[in-house]
Amino acid sequence: MKAGTAIAEILKREGIEILAGYPVNHLFEFAAEADIRPIVVRQERIGLHIADAISRLSSGRKIGVFCMQHGPGAENAFGGVAQAFGESAPILVLPMGYPRRLAYVPPNFNSVISMRTVTKSAEPIFLPAEIPNIFRRAFSRLRNGRGGPVLVEIPNDIWNEEVPEPLAYEPVSFTRYGPDPADVKKAAAILAKAQRLVIYAGQGVHYARAWDSLKALAERLAAPVVTSLGGKSAFPETHPLALGSGGVSFPKTVFEFLRKADVIFGIGCSFTESSFAVKIPSGKRIVHATLDPDHLNKDVRADVALVGDAELVLQALLAELPSARRDSADVVGEIASVREGWLKEWMPKLTSGEVPLTPYRVIWDLLHTVDLHNTIITHDAGSPRDQLAPFWTAVEPLSYIGWGKTTQLGYGLGLAMGAKLSHPDKLCINVWGDSAIGFTGMDIETAVRERIPILSILFNNFSMAIELKVMPISTQKYRATDISGDYAALARALGAYGERVTTPEEIVPAIKRGIAETKAGRPALLEFITAKETGISKFV
Numbered sequence: 001m002k003a004g005t006a007i008a009e010i011l012k013r014e015g016i017e018i019l020a021g022y023p024v025n026h027l028f029e030f031a032a033e034a035d036i037r038p039i040v041v042r043q044e045r046i047g048l049h050i051a052d053a054i055s056r057l058s059s060g061r062k063i064g065v066f067c068m069q070h071g072p073g074a075e076n077a078f079g080g081v082a083q084a085f086g087e088s089a090p091i092l093v094l095p096m097g098y099p100r101r102l103a104y105v106p107p108n109f110n111s112v113i114s115m116r117t118v119t120k121s122a123e124p125i126f127l128p129a130e131i132p133n134i135f136r137r138a139f140s141r142l143r144n145g146r147g148g149p150v151l152v153e154i155p156n157d158i159w160n161e162e163v164p165e166p167l168a169y170e171p172v173s174f175t176r177y178g179p180d181p182a183d184v185k186k187a188a189a190i191l192a193k194a195q196r197l198v199i200y201a202g203q204g205v206h207y208a209r210a211w212d213s214l215k216a217l218a219e220r221l222a223a224p225v226v227t228s229l230g231g232k233s234a235f236p237e238t239h240p241l242a243l244g245s246g247g248v249s250f251p252k253t254v255f256e257f258l259r260k261a262d263v264i265f266g267i268g269c270s271f272t273e274s275s276f277a278v279k280i281p282s283g284k285r286i287v288h289a290t291l292d293p294d295h296l297n298k299d300v301r302a303d304v305a306l307v308g309d310a311e312l313v314l315q316a317l318l319a320e321l322p323s324a325r326r327d328s329a330d331v332v333g334e335i336a337s338v339r340e341g342w343l344k345e346w347m348p349k350l351t352s353g354e355v356p357l358t359p360y361r362v363i364w365d366l367l368h369t370v371d372l373h374n375t376i377i378t379h380d381a382g383s384p385r386d387q388l389a390p391f392w393t394a395v396e397p398l399s400y401i402g403w404g405k406t407t408q409l410g411y412g413l414g415l416a417m418g419a420k421l422s423h424p425d426k427l428c429i430n431v432w433g434d435s436a437i438g439f440t441g442m443d444i445e446t447a448v449r450e451r452i453p454i455l456s457i458l459f460n461n462f463s464m465a466i467e468l469k470v471m472p473i474s475t476q477k478y479r480a481t482d483i484s485g486d487y488a489a490l491a492r493a494l495g496a497y498g499e500r501v502t503t504p505e506e507i508v509p510a511i512k513r514g515i516a517e518t519k520a521g522r523p524a525l526l527e528f529i530t531a532k533e534t535g536i537s538k539f540v
């Protein structure tokens with residue numbers, strides 16, 4: 001069998017149904033022959049972001065795959081691979097490579113060499129007969145341990161070479177690993193004795209599908225739960241013990257409870273120090289449970305470390321802890337009162353009748369218009385992230401795609417498209433600003449052409465508002481932070497539904513029209529003309 005046929009057959013056996021990418025890469029043809037649907041994007045980053053969402057929303061059970069050309073395609077894909085690396089998203093990246101005799105000759109771009117710093121592993125194919133071994137290694141890395149892009153470079157001169165038959169490939173298995181029982185005992189003792197325990201849940205809870213166990217532990221210990229941005233929606237934010245998520249911005253509940261905590265239990269998180277993660281206050285006892293031992297004592301020192309799958313860790317702790325539930329009345333009352341005070345302060349913005357609109361009013365109206373149980377939403381980089389995350393109430397696991405280890409403008413569109421491909425029956429939304437659309441906006445055409453009816457919520461304030469405080473002189477002297485565009489018209493020109501909204505009364509009706517369009521199979525972009533809002537919910 002031909003090398004190309006063998007690779008497509010391996011993908012098929014691994015359950016791959018979609019191949020996102022940008023030509024030329026001959027895998028498209030071999031894969032289409034094997035009934036794997038191609039999604040051809042308008043630029044490489046978007047395809048990687050689509051693959052990223054496919055992996056995330058299946059907790060890594062269905063792997064997102066992306067292919068691109070050698071040279072320019074691979075060069076242009078670097079950003080998307082780096083974003084997935086920052087986010088630990090397990091995606092399979094399949095660049096074509098220069099013919100083997102030229103692959104290591106400058107100035108040819110060699111993906112294996114150049115992307116090694118942003119991949120979990122990167123391996124070239126030299127011998128067709130090795131294809132099953134190479135992909136067995138690749139899928140094992142994708143399915144086990146902490147995620148990240150895994151790259152296999154396919155030289156352009158290998159496609160039609162022979163692979164021995166029958167093809168020796170069986171899908172690889174998942175393996176979970178759990179914590180040392182001695183450490184579980186120590187951790188349980190600390191958690192049981194804590195006076196003001198806070199649970200900090202990261203995206204490892206999503207990958208382990210440990211949502212029920214997290215809830216059981218929080219309820220057993222009457223412990224409030226904060227999530228990282230990546231962990232958002234791992235704990236229902238309508239639960240009386242929910243504090244909300246921590247990023248650049250966060251609800252006051254997050255700040256108050258972390259500040260007053262005596263013990264913080266991190267589960268499925270890296271505790272990475274980042275501008276996009278809430279600061280972990282010093283002087284706390286830390287119990288850190290993570291899949292990756294490399295995360296231990298990286299940015300935050302752990303008093304007790306638990307290495308393993310979040311579900312196995314939580315199950316082990318639940319078995320070790322006293323089975324009686326602690327009374328949660330006091331802590332629940334305290335959370336409710338802090339939240340109430342905080343929301344009261346924000347209510348004027350959230351319900352503002354101002355023109356230009358405040359983005360907060362749009363977010364608030366959106367939150368109260370959609371069916372939260374059937375919605376998946378993601379933010380973009382910059383202000384829209386910081387405006388949306390504290391106020392969006394995620395009720396179902398994986399209903400919020402949060403991110404922020406690195407934050408490339410334009411990431412949200414591809415994520416929403418990957419979400420819609422994974423869940424055609426759900427409303428999939430990306431919320432972005434007029435800077436973000438500048439990066440990936442042309443791929444609205446991909447959403448139209450590939451029948452991926454997402455709802456795009458755009459805040460157009462004709463500015464990079466978040467940079468106003470950073471660039472006051474350049475703004476005043478040269479208007480360097482001004483940008484402009486008619487993005488509803490752009491969406492229409494690309495075949496989507498596009499509507500510009502300028503008044504508060506039109507917000508909800510426009511959202512309803514947008515949703516109706518998506519239900520009829522057409523992507524919709526609602527362009528809200530907003531103020532240059534720079535206020536965010538933040539406490540120090």
Ligand SMILES: Cc1ncc(C[n+]2csc(CCOP(=O)(O)OP(=O)(O)O)c2C)c(N)n1
Binds near residue numbers: 465
């Ligand atoms: C690729 C990339 N380049 C630069 C940045 C830095 N950055 C973050 S937000 C932002 C501007 C955001 O403007 P906009 O999306 O219009 O939101 P606004 O602040 O105006 O509400 C910039 C330049 C980034 N996140 N990603």
Ligand SMILES: [Mg+2]
Binds near residue numbers: 433435460464
């Ligand atoms: Mg803007």
